[in-house]
Every structure is written in C-alpha cells, then in structure tokens.
Amino acid sequence: MSKKGFSKKVALLVLAVFMLAIVAGCGGDKASDKASDGDNKVGDTIKVGINCELSGAVASYGDNARNGALIAIEEINKAGGVLGKQLEPLVRDNQSKTDEAMNVSAALVDEGMVAQIGPLTSGAVAGSTPVMMENQIPLIAPAATANNVTVDEKADKVRDYIFRMCYRDSDQGQRMADFAIDTLKVKNAAIFGSTSDDYAKGLAKYFQEEFESKGGTIVAVEGFMNGDKEFRGPLTKIRGKNPEFIYVPGYYTEVSVLIKQARDLGLSVPIGGGDGWDSPDMVKVAGAEALNNTYFTNHYSVEDPDPAIQSFVEAYQAKHKKAPDSFAALGYDSVKLLADAITRADSADPVKIKEALEKTQDFTGITGKMSIDEQHNPVKNIVVIEYKDGKLVSR
Amino acid sequence: MEDKRRRWGKFLLEVIVLAALFTVVQYLIATGLLNRYYQINLTLMGINIILAVSLNLINGFTGQLSLGHAGFMAIGAFASVIMTTLLGYPFMIGILAGMLAAAVAGFIIGVPTLRLKGDYLAIATLGFGEIIRVVLQNIDYIGGPAGISGISKMTTWPVLFIATVITIVVIVNMINSSYGRAIISVREDEIAAEIMGVNTTKYKVLAFVVGAGFAGLAGALYAHYFYIIKPETFNFLKSFDILVMVVLGGLGSTTGAVIAAAFITALNVVLQEYAAVRMIIYALILIIVMIYRPQGLLGNKELTRRSFDKIWSGRHVSSANK
Numbered sequence: 001m002s003k004k005g006f007s008k009k010v011a012l013l014v015l016a017v018f019m020l021a022i023v024a025g026c027g028g029d030k031a032s033d034k035a036s037d038g039d040n041k042v043g044d045t046i047k048v049g050i051n052c053e054l055s056g057a058v059a060s061y062g063d064n065a066r067n068g069a070l071i072a073i074e075e076i077n078k079a080g081g082v083l084g085k086q087l088e089p090l091v092r093d094n095q096s097k098t099d100e101a102m103n104v105s106a107a108l109v110d111e112g113m114v115a116q117i118g119p120l121t122s123g124a125v126a127g128s129t130p131v132m133m134e135n136q137i138p139l140i141a142p143a144a145t146a147n148n149v150t151v152d153e154k155a156d157k158v159r160d161y162i163f164r165m166c167y168r169d170s171d172q173g174q175r176m177a178d179f180a181i182d183t184l185k186v187k188n189a190a191i192f193g194s195t196s197d198d199y200a201k202g203l204a205k206y207f208q209e210e211f212e213s214k215g216g217t218i219v220a221v222e223g224f225m226n227g228d229k230e231f232r233g234p235l236t237k238i239r240g241k242n243p244e245f246i247y248v249p250g251y252y253t254e255v256s257v258l259i260k261q262a263r264d265l266g267l268s269v270p271i272g273g274g275d276g277w278d279s280p281d282m283v284k285v286a287g288a289e290a291l292n293n294t295y296f297t298n299h300y301s302v303e304d305p306d307p308a309i310q311s312f313v314e315a316y317q318a319k320h321k322k323a324p325d326s327f328a329a330l331g332y333d334s335v336k337l338l339a340d341a342i343t344r345a346d347s348a349d350p351v352k353i354k355e356a357l358e359k360t361q362d363f364t365g366i367t368g369k370m371s372i373d374e375q376h377n378p379v380k381n382i383v384v385i386e387y388k389d390g391k392l393v394s395r
Numbered sequence: 396m397e398d399k400r401r402r403w404g405k406f407l408l409e410v411i412v413l414a415a416l417f418t419v420v421q422y423l424i425a426t427g428l429l430n431r432y433y434q435i436n437l438t439l440m441g442i443n444i445i446l447a448v449s450l451n452l453i454n455g456f457t458g459q460l461s462l463g464h465a466g467f468m469a470i471g472a473f474a475s476v477i478m479t480t481l482l483g484y485p486f487m488i489g490i491l492a493g494m495l496a497a498a499v500a501g502f503i504i505g506v507p508t509l510r511l512k513g514d515y516l517a518i519a520t521l522g523f524g525e526i527i528r529v530v531l532q533n534i535d536y537i538g539g540p541a542g543i544s545g546i547s548k549m550t551t552w553p554v555l556f557i558a559t560v561i562t563i564v565v566i567v568n569m570i571n572s573s574y575g576r577a578i579i580s581v582r583e584d585e586i587a588a589e590i591m592g593v594n595t596t597k598y599k600v601l602a603f604v605v606g607a608g609f610a611g612l613a614g615a616l617y618a619h620y621f622y623i624i625k626p627e628t629f630n631f632l633k634s635f636d637i638l639v640m641v642v643l644g645g646l647g648s649t650t651g652a653v654i655a656a657a658f659i660t661a662l663n664v665v666l667q668e669y670a671a672v673r674m675i676i677y678a679l680i681l682i683i684v685m686i687y688r689p690q691g692l693l694g695n696k697e698l699t700r701r702s703f704d705k706i707w708s709g710r711h712v713s714s715a716n717k
Contacts, residue, residue: 054671055673055674092667092668093671093673097628098621098623098624098625098628099621099628102435102621103432103436103667104667106430106431106435107432107667109431109432110431110432123541123623126544126623127621127622129622130548130622131431134431146541148544154545195533196532196540197540198539198540201539201540
C-alpha cells in the first residue's frame with residue numbers, strides 16, 4: 001500500500017519535473033526571442049513567417065514547400081540578403097488545420113514578421129486570411145489554387161494582402177482542355193475525377209466548360225472518392241462510350257491505381273490530369289508502361305534544362321536527397337518573389353511590400369516568368385508534362 | 396437553516412470568483428494586454444472545455460464510449476452558420492439553432508445506437524460521426540468540401556465565457572440531480588439499475604442528447620470565431636482530441652475535464668515553436684499519465700474547495716503524526 005503510494009508520488013514528481021522543464025525551456029526561449037527582437041529594431045534581419053503544414057493530413061506539401069523556401073532564404077542570405085539585411089525565417093507548423101493556421105499567423109504577427117509564406121492548402125489560407133488582413137501583412141500562398149483565395153467572391157472584392165504563386169484551378173482545367181483539342185486533336189472526352197475535394201471538382205468543371213466551348217463533346221462523366229482502390233466498374237462504362245481522351249483530375253494516390261486498371265482494361269487512349277499527379281509514386285504504382293501517353297499540367301519540370309532550375313534541383317537534392325516537387329519549387333519562388341518585392345519597395349514595411357507585390361511585372365522564377373494581375377494571381381505559362389517510359393518530358 | 400446559509404455563501408463565493416475572472420480577462424483584452432494570439436487560444440480553451448465537459452457527460456458519467464463528438468460539433472457549426480451567414484438571423488438564434496440541430500441529431504443517432512454496448516457503441520458512433528462529415532461534404536448549399544467562409548466573428552469573450560459557464564453549471568447540476576443519479580447508476584451497473592426500475596435507455600439517450608447539444612454550442616462558437624468552417628475540420632481525429640482531454644482529466648470528473656481541456660490547449664501554445672517535437676512531447680505526457688494514472692488526472696473525483704481543505708488538513712495530520 002505505502003509502496004504503491006510511493007511509486008505514484010514518484011511518477012507525479014517525474015511528470016511535474018518534466019512539465020516544469022518544458023515550461024522553463026520555453027520561458028527561456030521566449031526571453032532570448034525578446035532579446036533578438038531588440039536587436040531587430042536596430043535592424044539587421046527581416047523576419048519572414050513560414051506557416052506550413054508540417055504535420056497532419058497534408059504534411060508532405062508543407063514539408064517540401066518549407067524546404068524550398070529555406071533554400072531560397074539561404075541563397076539570398078549568402079548573396080548579402082535584401083536591402084543589406086538578412087532574411088530570418090520563422091518556421092511554424094499549422095498541423096494542416098484551418099484554426100491552427102490562424103493561430104500560427106497571429107503568433108507570427110506577434111513576433112514581428114513582415115510577410116508570410118504559406119499555408120499550402122486553400123482552406124488553411126482562408127483560415128489565416130483574417131489575421132493577415134487585420135494586421136495588414138502580405139501573405140503569399142505558394143499552392144492554394146481555389147479561385148476565392150485572393151478574391152472575396154461574395155463581395156466581389158480582391159483580398160488586399162493575399163497573393164498566390166500558383167495558377168488557379170480554372171487555368172489548369174482550361175489548359176488541359178486546350179491541349180487535348182489543339183495538340184492531341186481529340187474531339188470527345190470522358191471525365192473521371194475525384195468528387196471528394198473542390199480541387200478535383202474545380203478542374204473537372206473548368207475542363208468541361210473549355211472543352212465544350214471549343215466544340216468538343218464530353219461523352220461520360222464518372223466520379224470516385226479519395227481512398228478508393230477499385231475503378232474498373234466506371235472504367236468499363238467509360239470504355240463503352242469510346243472516348244478519345246480521359247480527363248482524370250485527382251491526386252496521385254488514386255490516379256496511379258486508376259491508370260493501371262484503365263490500361264489493363266485495354267483503354268489505351270491518352271489520359272490527362274492536373275498537378276495532383278505530381279509524385280514519384282506515380283511511376284512506382286502505375287508502372288512506366290501504363291503511364292505512356294498520359295499528360296498532366298504542372299508548375300514546372302525537374303527535367304527542364306534551364307540553369308536556374310537545375311541549380312535549384314541540385315541544391316535541393318544535395319540537402320534533402322530527393323527531387324524537389326512542385327511545392328518545393330513554389331515555396332522557393334514565393335520567397336524569391338517576396339525578396340524581389342522588398343527590393344523594389346526599398347523597404348521592409350508590410351504595406352509597401354504589398355504595393356510592390358501588386359506591381360510585379362515579368363518576375364522570373366523557376367516556375368516560369370510571371371506578372372501579378374489585378375486579382376493577385378500570377379499570369380504565367382502552364383507546363384504540360386508527358387510521361388514517357390517513366391520519365392517526365394515537358395510538352 | 397445553517398445548511399441553507401452555507402449553501403448561499405458558497406453560491407455567492409462562486410459568483411464572485413467567476414465575475415472576477417471575467418472582469419480581469421475583459422480588462423486585459425480591452426487594454427490590449429492580451430494580444431490576438433492569446434485571445435485565439437483563450438477562445439480555443441473555452442470551446443475545448445465545453446466539448447470536454449459535454450463529452451464527459453456521455454463517456455464519463457453515463458459510461459457510454461462515444462467517438463462521434465466532432466460530428467455533433469460539425470452539425471452545430473453548420474446549422475448556426477446557415478442561420479447567421481446564409482440567412483441573416485442574429486447570432487443568438489444561430490447558437491440556439493446549432494444546439495437544437497445537434498441535439499436532434501444526437502437523439503436520432505442515440506436511439507438506435509445506444510442499444511449497443513462498449514466497443515460496438517464506439518464503432519457505431521465513430522461511423523455516425525464520419526457519416527455526418529461525408530454528408531456535409533456533399534451538400535452544395537453549404538459549400539461542399541470547401542465549406543463556408545466569410546463568417547463574421549461574433550464569438551466575443553463575454554459570449555464565450557457565459558456559454559462555458561452555462562455548460563458547466565447545467566451539466567454539474569444535471570449530474571447532481573435525480574437524473575444524474577440515474578445516469579451514474581447506468582454506468583455503475585446497467586442490469587442492477589434496470590432491476591431497480593431505472594429506465595436505462597431513457598437516461599442514456601438523455602445524456603447523449605444533452606452532450607450532443609452542448610457539442611453543437613461549441614461548434615457554433617467555433618464557427619463564429621475562425622471565419623471558415625469545412626467538414627474536414629470535424630473528422631474523427633477531432634473526436635479523439637476531445638476524448639483525450641476527457642480521459643486525461645479523468646472519466647467522470649467535470650473539473651478534471653475542464654483542467655485537461657485547459658492544459659492541452661495551453662500545451663499546444665507552449666509547444667508551438669517546437670513544431671518537430673510537439674507531437675512527441677504531447678504523446679509522451681499522455682503515455683506517462685496513462686501508465687501512472689490510468690484513471691486520469693483526477694480519476695472520478697471533483698476538485699472542490701472541500702478537497703483543498705482535505706489536502707490541507709491531511710498534510711496537517713500527517714505532519715502532526717510524525
């Protein structure tokens with residue numbers, strides 16, 4: 001009895017010490033943060049908030065985008081920084097949650113960031129938006145593709161401080177429709193996309209609109225849910241309609257299996273999709289042969305011989321032992337665009353940075369040459385990539 | 396007579412303490428000493444307390460393992476936002492609609508599933524929670540998977556404070572009433588309770604409906620603070636988050652649920668700067684508590700003024716014995 005009570009007491013003590021250590025540790029860190037705050041007022045660093053999904057459902061997006069952004073910051077700092085000051089990244093995890101994205105933004109504002117990179121998904125950006133607007137600090141979303149991220153569609157107003165680095169769902173769907181009709185010369189197509197998220201739904205919608213407006217016919221529309229593994233039923237139905245092209249907007253997890261099953265059923269027509277396809281797992285799961293004659297719209301191509309892209313790919317590979325995906329490239333470009341805007345504004349004042357971002361013309365990043373339009377979207381080329389024997393080839 | 400006076404004295408003291416707490420925080424917010432970041436976490440804390448206390452009624456006091464609490468929260472959130480943002484009614488109506496909708500959903504789900512026991516009930520409620528989420532995801536009127544954004548921020552500190560206090564007061568009083576005794580008897584021994592003439596199904600459903608209703612309240616408050624809601628936010632992981640708070644605090648202890656909800660929210664704040672190790676530390680704390688205190692921090696005891704007295708006098712006695 002007394003022994004039991006004793007061990008309990010010990011356990012409680014351990015827990016108490018443990019918690020005290022955490023609190024003390026944090027307290028200490030806070031204090032040192034404050035100290036560096038003081039230094040900053042003298043002015044030797046520019047604080048850039050990085051609000052990314054580092055854990056939770058889409059942790060890989062956030063992880064890669066952060067890696068890309070940090071490489072850009074490192075490069076900039078090595079070259080002497082911006083306006084003679086070093087960029088100081090403040091990396092925080094929003095756990096892939098909208099409320100936590102807002103929470104993180106509020107914390108970063110508190111720590112004195114001048115601009116925020118991230119979050120990656122449209123929902124998390126929407127969570128972070130009110131804090132950024134309230135505090136008048138610009139946010140660059142590397143990969144939030146939903147149309148209403150930068151525009152309040154209800155009030156028909158541009159969200160002043162929200163910018164994005166990627167093209168929208170509508171641009172991507174249209175691009176693939178144009179590609180199918182103009183380059184592949186097909187006249188009818190089937191759509192077989194994910195119905196679990198707005199990204200795939202948006203792509204399907206804009207593809208259909210553009211395809212039909214250019215005189216094509218959509219012969220079948222089928223859907224799947226994220227997490228599905230069996231697609232042969234709808235695929236057989238689609239085969240019965242004899243489409244010349246199948247548009248499959250969705251993520252690589254399902255699409256890779258879907259393409260393999262389509263080829264097994266003898267559907268040899270070209271298949272197209274969006275940037276959700278971008279993953280090394282595609283080739284691993286579907287196999288190089290099944291992927292021949294498939295095309296997807298993407299932000300950039302790792303295989304692009306452009307020296308800026310190759311030096312980024314090399315730096316990334318050296319550091320992280322894997323090829324940078326689109327999120328990494330977009331994270332990298334977001335930081336570069338921010339640095340460019342700070343230089344043009346000749347000030348690290350958030351409002352001036354925002355004004356400079358709005359005036360961006362012909363900024364050259366590794367995801368292409370772009371200008372920011374009046375709705376805060378980048379106007380840039382959308383790359384169409386073809387799988388050829390397991391290799392990515394840009395078209 | 397004396398007893399009555401003492402009860403009044405206790406009540407008065409409670410009111411004074413609550414009023415003081417409210418005023419101090421209100422003052423800190425008004426003067427800007429409590430910045431936006433801490434305000435967000437204060438709000439989260441209040442919402443988590445409501446969720447934990449209401450789930451504790453179902454899991455802790457009634458002894459029915461429910462894993463669908465986030466689903467009720469989602470219903471409350473969406474119902475209230477439909478009322479306020481989409482139809483333009485005042486916030487109060489939104490809150491009531493959210494609570495009512497969640498309670499009705501609790502009733503509809505509770506009647507068939509509460510015949511199940513233990514693991515089976517857990518799985519059924521888990522399934523229902525997911526069904527709610529998937530159904531919400533496929534209703535275009537409320538934005539599908541993207542949810543509704545542009546909700547105005549109406550959850551202020553007074554609203555949050557009053558809602559939290561009402562939740563705790565209602566649930567504590569319910570437990571201390573004859574209904575509560577019946578509910579606890581269901582947890583202790585369902586068969587014995589039934590033999591004694593307790594309508595166990597009725598009390599189980601009652602606890603379920605009340606718990607769901609308050610989860611709806613939490614959902615309504617959440618929606619009107621975080622600007623955007625989408626069904627994905629209310630997945631089963633959210634249910635587990637709430638369950639962790641209840642288990643950590645002690646199944647069947649309202650004060651435990653409050654303390655654990657506050658503690659976990661605060662822990663999240665403290666560890667935010669250590670993104671990489673946050674989940675590890677969080678998990679470690681849970682493991683340590685579960686190994687050394689499987690009944691939760693407070694077990695099924697309540698932390699009251701009397702227990703402070705007890706601890707004090709206990710120490711006093713033991714030191715005297717030495």
